[in-house]
Amino acid sequence: MEKKIKKIKEEIIFKSNSVSNLKDIEKIKVEYLGRKGLVTLLLRRLGELSTQERPKIGQLLNQTKREIEELLKIKTIEIEKLEKNKKLKEESIDVTLPGKKSDRGTIHPINLVLKKTEEIFLSIGFKIEEGPEVELDYYNFEALNIPKDHPARDDQDSFYLNREILLRTHTSPVEIRVMEKQQPPVRIIATGKCYRRDAADSTHSPMFHQIEGLAVDKDITFGDLKGVLTVFVHRMFGEDRKVRFRPGYFPFTEPSAEVDVSCLLCHGKGCRSCGYSGWLEIMGAGMTDPAVFNMVGYDPEKYSGFAFGMGVERIAMLKYGINDIRLFFENDLRFLKQF
Structure with a gap:
């Protein structure tokens, strides 16, 4: 099971480096931490392990879960910042353009x-x-x-x-x-x-x-x-x-x-x-x-x-x-x- 956990961490690092939008991050979160995610399923299988292995693997899984959450959180902040800067650049105001005419109110x-x-x-x-x-x-x-x-x-x-x-x-x-x-x-x-x-x-x-x-x-x-x-x-x-x-x-x-x-x-x-x-x-x-x-x-x-x-x-x-x-x-x- 330790090998599986190590493999999951490597997959997360690889996938997080290649994501470019918040939708992809949400998919990763569901794939690994969701109700049927890989890490969640491993946590549910702790009961199958021996009493000697269970504490060690449990601690490793919980640590892996925290690391994944932190990694995805950092990646989310980075993407939000990039998207915000992109949006600000696209929506920048050209002060040389003529203003838009506003409708004037009238007395009813x-x-x-x-x-x-x-x-x-x-x-x-x-x-x-x-x-x-x-x-x-x-x-x-x-x-x-x-x-x-x-x-x-x-x-x-x-x-x-x-x-x-x-x-x-x-x-x-x-x-x-x-x-x-x-x-x-x-x-x-x-x-x-x-x-x-x-x-x-x-x-x-x-x-x-x-x-x-x-x-x-x-x-x-x-x-x-x-x-x-x-x-x-x-x-x-x-x-x-x-x-x-x-x-x-x-x-x-x-x-x-x-x-x-x-x-x-x-x-x-x-x-x-x-x-x-x-x-x-x-x-x-x-x-x-x-x-x-x-x-x-x-x-x-x-x-x-x-x-x-x-x-x-x-x-x-x-x-x-x-x-x-x-x-x-x-x-x-x-x-x-x-x-």
Whole structure:
């Protein structure tokens, strides 16, 4: 067995001198030190030797194993160094070459609309307020005069965490939180993310952005609402846009209205985009329902107010001529570079 061990050492030295890459070293390691390697098999056969030979051969095998491991370790370091130097040489930088053009970031169209909206309302005396995205059922529905049997409160329409907590379905809860803390006059807008159980398609997304507005004071009328929203439309879409108010229904406003703007593509003449009506719906609005004032401790006989809400994606799609809401969330540079 001593001759076998000596032969193995000679083979290892010969093979290690001829290897040129780490893959070959790994093969040698498996061939001699692996589970079925030559040295491993000899170690397993120690039990076949006599009690006189066993200690001597065992010590020799263990020493040979350590020497092989050390030899392969040194060879590995040498090859890694050679490969690193080769790689550095091949990847050296030619400072005379022209630089690569980097893509520049742009402001996302959603943020452009949010920024523009905030600028418009700040200029006419509104403040910006924020609220939690994880909201209590009370603020999201009950305090807004939305009855228990309303479809919006069903599990298939809203993301509930438990029976009392959900992801807010609109930014309207911010109105209630502000009115609970502040007595009139109130003039605020609230912007942020909202969540509904909508299947993603060209016009719907389970996560979207909304802008909510509220004004409360003495002697506020529907005429004030029309004036504020007309200013917003003209500054957002252009002075030539016409604004139309149609009767509508919302649980937290009475009377309520759907707000339309003359089609940006056909200028009100009628086209496929506007269903040949000449108008495009952009938001809902109305006078704050007295029931909402009662929930926050405002005297509806003394104060009146109006509220409005719009989808940021909807405004951006109309303003920039975008036909698919999913484009906002795909991070496609070809799309984002246009803004």
